[in-house]
Amino acid sequence: MIDVRNVYKTFRVPEEVHALVDVSTKVEAGEVVVVIGPSGSGKSTFLRCLNHLEAADSGHIWIDGVDILSRKTNINKVRAEVGMVFQSFNLFPHKTVLENVTLAQVVVRKRSKSVAREKAQGLLEKVGIQDKAGNYPDQLSGGQQQRVAIARALAMDPKVMLFDEPTSALDPEMIGEVLDAMKALAKEGMTMVVVTHEMGFAREVADRVIFMDAGAIVEVGTPEHFFQNPTHDRTKLFLSQIL
Amino acid sequence: MNGSALAGYRSKANYYMWIGIFFALIGGIILMLYLATRQIDYVWRWYSMPRYFAHEAEIEIPAQVLGTVESITPEGKGAVIRVAEEDTDNVESYSVPDRKEIRVDDGDFVYPGDVLAIYRKWRPGLLAQGMWITLKVSLYAIVFGIAIGLLGGIARISSNPAAKWASITYVELIRGSPLLVQIFIWYFVLATLINQLLLKWGIPEISALWYGVASLAFFAGAYVTEIVRAGIQSIHRGQIEASRSLGMNAAQCMWYVILPQALRRILPPLAGQFITLIKDSSLLGIIAIRELTKATREGITTSLQPYEFWFTCAILYLILTFTLSMFVQWLERRTATP
Ligand SMILES: Nc1ncnc2c1ncn2[C@@H]1O[C@H](COP(=O)(O)OP(=O)(O)O)[C@@H](O)[C@H]1O
Ligand SMILES: [Mg+2]
Numbered sequence: 220m221i222d223v224r225n226v227y228k229t230f231r232v233p234e235e236v237h238a239l240v241d242v243s244t245k246v247e248a249g250e251v252v253v254v255i256g257p258s259g260s261g262k263s264t265f266l267r268c269l270n271h272l273e274a275a276d277s278g279h280i281w282i283d284g285v286d287i288l289s290r291k292t293n294i295n296k297v298r299a300e301v302g303m304v305f306q307s308f309n310l311f312p313h314k315t316v317l318e319n320v321t322l323a324q325v326v327v328r329k330r331s332k333s334v335a336r337e338k339a340q341g342l343l344e345k346v347g348i349q350d351k352a353g354n355y356p357d358q359l360s361g362g363q364q365q366r367v368a369i370a371r372a373l374a375m376d377p378k379v380m381l382f383d384e385p386t387s388a389l390d391p392e393m394i395g396e397v398l399d400a401m402k403a404l405a406k407e408g409m410t411m412v413v414v415t416h417e418m419g420f421a422r423e424v425a426d427r428v429i430f431m432d433a434g435a436i437v438e439v440g441t442p443e444h445f446f447q448n449p450t451h452d453r454t455k456l457f458l459s460q461i462l
Numbered sequence: 463m464n465g466s467a468l469a470g471y472r473s474k475a476n477y478y479m480w481i482g483i484f485f486a487l488i489g490g491i492i493l494m495l496y497l498a499t500r501q502i503d504y505v506w507r508w509y510s511m512p513r514y515f516a517h518e519a520e521i522e523i524p525a526q527v528l529g530t531v532e533s534i535t536p537e538g539k540g541a542v543i544r545v546a547e548e549d550t551d552n553v554e555s556y557s558v559p560d561r562k563e564i565r566v567d568d569g570d571f572v573y574p575g576d577v578l579a580i581y582r583k584w585r586p587g588l589l590a591q592g593m594w595i596t597l598k599v600s601l602y603a604i605v606f607g608i609a610i611g612l613l614g615g616i617a618r619i620s621s622n623p624a625a626k627w628a629s630i631t632y633v634e635l636i637r638g639s640p641l642l643v644q645i646f647i648w649y650f651v652l653a654t655l656i657n658q659l660l661l662k663w664g665i666p667e668i669s670a671l672w673y674g675v676a677s678l679a680f681f682a683g684a685y686v687t688e689i690v691r692a693g694i695q696s697i698h699r700g701q702i703e704a705s706r707s708l709g710m711n712a713a714q715c716m717w718y719v720i721l722p723q724a725l726r727r728i729l730p731p732l733a734g735q736f737i738t739l740i741k742d743s744s745l746l747g748i749i750a751i752r753e754l755t756k757a758t759r760e761g762i763t764t765s766l767q768p769y770e771f772w773f774t775c776a777i778l779y780l781i782l783t784f785t786l787s788m789f790v791q792w793l794e795r796r797t798a799t800p
């Protein structure tokens with residue numbers, strides 16, 4: 220589903236940072252991959268390269284067989300197939316919850332308003348906030364907002380979902396409800412790449428864990444491998460700090 | 463508000479005393495102005511002002527031929543007067559709107575030009591006409607100014623150097639010279655040029671009013687460009703990323719996500735800009751557009767009542783600008799999310 224080969228990304232402003240260094244990995248359809256690593260190790264940049272919010276400097280990225288770095292690719296079409304959930308939710312504050320979930324369906328997928336509304340209501344029910352459909356995002360708790368953001372991404376019927384620290388901005392008591400929604404999604408067979416510090420989630424749901432440091436993939440393995448006998452010193456150090 | 467304003471005063475009576483002093487102050491200034499004008503024998507004639515807003519005009523219906531009034535037939539409130547022309551079979555008929563104002567009788571002999579009847583009709587006065595032109599010019603200029611400002615603002619933040627530099631050049635050019643000079647350029651340079659070209663191609667020429675509108679719209683547009691740019695840049699980057707990650711293209715993201723949020727934020731500075739525009743439209747009198755200020759000056763020439771006219775003129779501008787700011791406040795409330 221996702222094929223990343225030898226991707227490099229360097230930021231030159233404000234200072235030169237090698238955010239991604241020779242990153243290669245594959246994610247199969249239906250697989251859940253959790254990306255962990257210290258702050259500034261390039262996890263967000265890796266995720267953002269997958270839907271071209273960030274343009275990789277070199278290398279290749281295929282999403283469902285489409286070479287997204289090719290000049291001939293319509294990137295908007297690719298992005299419609301790749302859902303993304305952000306740490307800071309990024310809901311549209313001027314739209315109601317329902318409108319947040321219908322907007323891109325109508326504008327991008329060209330669905331009729333009634334079809335989009337029906338789809339949205341189904342998804343809001345699935346993430347447990349159907350009774351807030353008419354509210355504005357500011358009137359919702361963080362956990363509720365993040366679940367709306369998940370519904371908004373799912374409304375496009377994506378083939379892949381990317382999560383960039385979806386629970387990091389949440390109060391502890393709200394983390395569970397968001398993780399539950401993500402677990403349900405994983406059970407349904409959604410292909411997911413999740414950047415998170417929630418090791419419980421990784422242990423329970425991940426098929427594979429990727430550890431990144433200084434822009435490079437240092438270690439890849441099953442959750443069992445990671446939590447029982449990690450091989451690299453840097454992985455051990457990181458895990459000892461967060462566990 | 464009121465509570466906190468009251469808090470600093472020992473008593474309610476004290477508070478109202480100061481309100482009384484405020485009105486006494488205003489009244490005192492008006493009285494002093496009045497007494498001063500008495501010293502120079504200025505005669506205030508406010509009673510003659512209403513007719514500059516609307517007056518009843520008398521319109522005469524003259525006979526076109528030499529002949530005899532053959533018949534006067536009532537018709538609704540009016541009547542039809544028939545005049546048989548002398549020495550021919552020709553009978554002319556005239557519709558008269560008001561039967562009470564007929565000035566001839568059956569059988570009267572009339573000459574061409576004799577008044578058969580008159581009627582009265584309300585006509586807008588000089589100041590009403592001037593205010594209408596000011597309103598019209600301002601509204602057109604505001605609409606075009608918004609369009610120009612939106613395009614300019616979007617171009618300004620574009621990564622395309624042609625669009626970006628065009629926007630910067632436009633803003634700097636407009637903001638760097640006086641509006642008066644720009645009005646002259648529009649009227650004496652661009653208007654002559656364009657109208658002569660149009661004449662050459664056989665297209666009717668464009669009136670001064672539209673060059674006035676253009677000068678105001680392009681002037682305000684430069685400031686609106688800066689306001690729009692600031693408004694767009696004030697929207698969090700995450701909004702762009704969220705909409706683009708859903709597959710929206712740049713235009714869809716701008717139209718459905720960024721602009722609605724930015725517009726709400728820029729309404730207050732936009733209102734200020736357009737209030738300035740309404741006041742600036744008073745300069746258009748110099749290119750023969752009879753807006754409110756020019757109408758006022760014409761009124762003074764014929765009436766010799768400068769004091770009444772200038773005060774009235776100022777109040778009329780105040781009404782226009784106040785209405786606009788009320789409208790924008792209403793818009794702000796209406797577009798606010800709870
Ligand atoms: N837009 C950007 N401009 C400049 N530097 C950036 C930008 N985005 C990320 N970086 C830098 O790239 C490195 C990796 O960042 P990021 O991918 O956000 O790390 P992580 O998500 O693992 O914390 C960091 O050093 C960060 O400062
Ligand atoms: Mg990050």
